[in-house]
Amino acid sequence: MTSEEKNITNESTSEVTAPESASTEAAGSVDPNAFVPELLTVTPSPHIRAYDTTRTIMLDVCIALLPALIWGIYIFGLRALSVVLISVIFAVLSEFVWEKLMKKPVTVLDFSAVVTGMLIGMNLPVSVPLWIPAVGSIFAIIVVKQLFGGLGKNFVNPALAARVFLFAWPAHMNTFVSPETSLSPLAVSVPDVVASATPLSALKNGIMPTSTTLFNSVLGFESGCIGEVSALLLTAGFVYLLVRRVITWHIPVAFIGTVFVLAYIFPQSAPTLDFALYEIFSGGLFLGAIFMATDYVTSPITTKGRIIYGIGCGALTVFIRYFGGYPEGVSFAILIMNLLVWYLDRYTKPKRFGGAKVGKAKN
Numbered sequence: 112m113t114s115e116e117k118n119i120t121n122e123s124t125s126e127v128t129a130p131e132s133a134s135t136e137a138a139g140s141v142d143p144n145a146f147v148p149e150l151l152t153v154t155p156s157p158h159i160r161a162y163d164t165t166r167t168i169m170l171d172v173c174i175a176l177l178p179a180l181i182w183g184i185y186i187f188g189l190r191a192l193s194v195v196l197i198s199v200i201f202a203v204l205s206e207f208v209w210e211k212l213m214k215k216p217v218t219v220l221d222f223s224a225v226v227t228g229m230l231i232g233m234n235l236p237v238s239v240p241l242w243i244p245a246v247g248s249i250f251a252i253i254v255v256k257q258l259f260g261g262l263g264k265n266f267v268n269p270a271l272a273a274r275v276f277l278f279a280w281p282a283h284m285n286t287f288v289s290p291e292t293s294l295s296p297l298a299v300s301v302p303d304v305v306a307s308a309t310p311l312s313a314l315k316n317g318i319m320p321t322s323t324t325l326f327n328s329v330l331g332f333e334s335g336c337i338g339e340v341s342a343l344l345l346t347a348g349f350v351y352l353l354v355r356r357v358i359t360w361h362i363p364v365a366f367i368g369t370v371f372v373l374a375y376i377f378p379q380s381a382p383t384l385d386f387a388l389y390e391i392f393s394g395g396l397f398l399g400a401i402f403m404a405t406d407y408v409t410s411p412i413t414t415k416g417r418i419i420y421g422i423g424c425g426a427l428t429v430f431i432r433y434f435g436g437y438p439e440g441v442s443f444a445i446l447i448m449n450l451l452v453w454y455l456d457r458y459t460k461p462k463r464f465g466g467a468k469v470g471k472a473k474n
Contacts, residue, residue, distance in 0.1 A: 165262070168407075169222035171357045175348030176229055176402065182344050183337040187237040187288070189296035191337045195232030198244035202228030205252035215261070223262050227251050230270035230402060233338025234395065234442075237292075239283045240300040247273040267449040268409050271399075271442045278437075285437075287334040307334040310393035315438040317379040320389060328392040339395040349401045358405040361417040362424075366400040367391055369425025379433065396428065399441035409449040416455035423448045 184191045206224040210217045218224075231247045251273035256265045278284050288294070289307040310320035310328060323333040331341025339345075352358045375387035391397075404410060404424055411417050424444045431440025 165221040165223060168357055169226050171352060171355045172226050172402065173222060173229065175351045175357075176226075176233065176338065178344040178347050179331075179338045179341050179398070180229065180233060182331055182341045183233065183237075186290040186332060186340070187292070187337060188294055190294040190301075191237045193241065193296045194235055194237060194239065194244050194337060195229060197241055198232035198235070198248050199225055199228030201245040201248035202231070202252050205249045206257070209253055209257045210261075213257075218262060221262070224252060227256070227270050227273075230338075230398075231273050233398065234270065234274045234336050235277075236284065236287050236335075237294060237337055238286050238288050238301055238304045242299065243277060243280065243283055247277050250276050263408050265408055267446050268403050268406050271403055271446055271449075274442050275446060287336075289334050290332050309334050309438070310389055311432070311438040314379065314386070314389055314393065315432065319380050319385065320393070325385065325388055325392070328389060333393075335393075336395060336398075339398040342392045342397045345397040345401055349397075352401070352405075358401075359414075359417065361414060362405050362410060362421040363400040365418045365421025366404055366424045366428075367396060369422045370396060370428055373426065373429040377429075377433075390429075390432070394439045395441045399445055400424070404445050404448075409452060411452050411455045411459065413456060413459045413461070416452075416459040419459065420448055420452065420455055423451070 180195060202224045203219050207217060207219050209215075210219075228244075228248050231251060232244050235244060235247070251269035255267065255269040255272045256262070259265045286304060286306050287309050288304055292304075292307075294301050294304065308322055310323055310333060313320040313322070320328075327333050329342050331344065333340055349358075349363060353360060371387050371391050374390040375383055378386040380386050400421070404421065411420050424441075427444035427447055428440040431443050432438060435443070437443075
């Protein structure tokens with residue numbers, strides 16, 4: 112064998128046996144370029160293996176909102192579409208402009224601003240002037256979200272905070288129209304609108320609604336905000352989010368269930384069961400319980416905390432509906448419970464397994 116052949120043989124042998132010899136070395140001297148299977152790669156906890164991103168989650172929420180939004184456009188006309196589109200456009204533009212001015216990474220493609228805009232628009236009456244959704248979206252994105260650090264840093268739900276802020280114009284926020292009322296989709300305001308009473312207005316006065324039936328309340332053929340009227344289609348969105356594992360059932364069920372139980376035990380009108388059913392199917396209860404109380408950032412992370420949170424939201428909603436100045440109490444109830452989430456997470460966190468309890472040192 113020539114010297115060149117020996118060199119070739121030695122090189123090929125070393126290439127084949129290199130990983131084998133490396134495996135016998137100490138852990139601290141392992142070749143960093145050696146291949147390690149992904150399943151054997153350990154990272155710091157928590158160990159979560161999933162393909163969900165903010166973008167995919169927000170897209171799922173948009174899809175879940177679509178049935179109720181389409182129904183709102185169907186019964187209230189194209190002006191409902193104008194209100195929601197303006198809300199979404201100004202939410203996205205506000206986030207884009209703010210992040211550009213502050214020289215931050217632009218995050219509008221994660222669809223979180225789109226969801227905020229959709230929720231603001233769906234929480235508005237169709238008769239509001241078109242500057243109302245624009246102002247609400249700017250307030251939600253810049254004041255509530257970005258000034259506190261952006262996505263994941265806000266301590267209350269931006270869409271709900273914007274809705275409560277817009278109550279500074281009560282004449283616009285409390286004017287509702289009957290289904291199939293023809294309103295101009297492009298007019299800045301509609302001064303000649305004929306107001307219609309909502310079922311919650313009647314319930315607030317201790318009488319059963321006469322303007323609609325219980326079936327229409329479930330289906331959504333009644334006056335109210337654009338996206339809150341159809342409990343049936345909002346429930347369809349709830350089922351979709353459960354199937355996609357975007358949310359869990361604990362908060363919505365605890366929230367709506369508490370309102371039903373309290374309204375049934377303490378009715379303000381007879382028959383008791385009908386009153387309790389009207390209380391849960393009227394107003395923004397389903398929209399708030401399913402799509403806003405379950406916000407990842409402003410809701411508890413523990414199962415026990417979520418149930419307590421939902422019960423608290425339900426109890427506050429009934430209290431505000433019964434004794435407050437507004438017939439609706441969902442927005443206020445969720446915002447109040449948002450402020451208590453830190454305490455719920457702190458006192459409902461699971462106990463650590465193992466370890467010694469720290470106590471006073473013995474002398």
